[in-house]
Amino acid sequence: MIRFHLSLNVTDLEKSVAFYRALFGVEPAKLRADYAKFETADPPLVLSLEPTPRPIGGPLNHLGFRFPDSASLVAMQVRLEAAGLRSQREEGVECCYAKQTKFWLHDPDGTMWEVYTLDGDIDHRGEGQTLEMVKGTAVPPVVYEHRMTGPLPDAIPMAAATADEVRLRGTFNLPLSDRERDAVLAESLRVLKPGGRLFIHVLTGESAVDSPNLPGPASAVRHVPVMADMVRSIESAGAVGLKTLKYGDKPCFVRNAVAMRETQIEAFKAR
Structure with missing residues (x-):
């Protein structure tokens, strides 16, 4: 199953977790001091929350899809490249307390899309994606x-x-x-x-x-x-x-x- 992925910048992780716990009626699938993730079956959604003291570009961090395996991920990337959308795949990235294979691309307005598959959980955040990442904005920071x-x-x-x-x-x-x-x-x-x-x-x-x-x-x-x-x-x-x-x-x-x-x-x- 392909799951829709949404990542939000939040200024107060504890309050945001409480809100989405009530909204979805489920406990977070992953909860750390600097990261939280909810997974729902209906609709099939992965929502991650990224604490960001000084959000740049509003609450949207990035959008994406989580694929069930590497083969379907590669097929998606090949299809996008055939359509003229270039991206770069990263293998075995340690990110968000998980090991992932992924690629990134931006839409014409700079919104970042992440397409990935989950290889397994790890006990540290990893450097592939961090809470200080700044997503595509009209005037990107230096x-x-x-x-x-x-x-x-x-x-x-x-x-x-x-x-x-x-x-x-x-x-x-x-x-x-x-x-x-x-x-x-x-x-x-x-x-x-x-x-x-x-x-x-x-x-x-x-x-x-x-x-x-x-x-x-x-x-x-x-x-x-x-x-x-x-x-x-x-x-x-x-x-x-x-x-x-x-x-x-x-x-x-x-x-x-x-x-x-x-x-x-x-x-x-x-x-």
């Missing part, structure tokens, strides 16, 4: 993003005060010296507009760990910093409004008695 697996430039290739948001995904899981870490933060604040958002996604530990030798995709992690050290560095760089968006109750990994947790932090450049 975003700079660095990922752990990409080269880290000495300077961000942007003029000062031109970015709406800087996203550092796993950047601080690289083996950076204190000076290099401070330079990355200073450079991020340099390119942000006043009031611009800094988002940091990092694996932190109760104590620092070098070369943790983690399994799977986490094998790219070469250093695990301490959460308190990260907070001090961000505040020392001059960022304001620091908030921990996620600091898991359950560790993702434990190595040599050191618990390591998925951590998401946001802060802002002073106005």
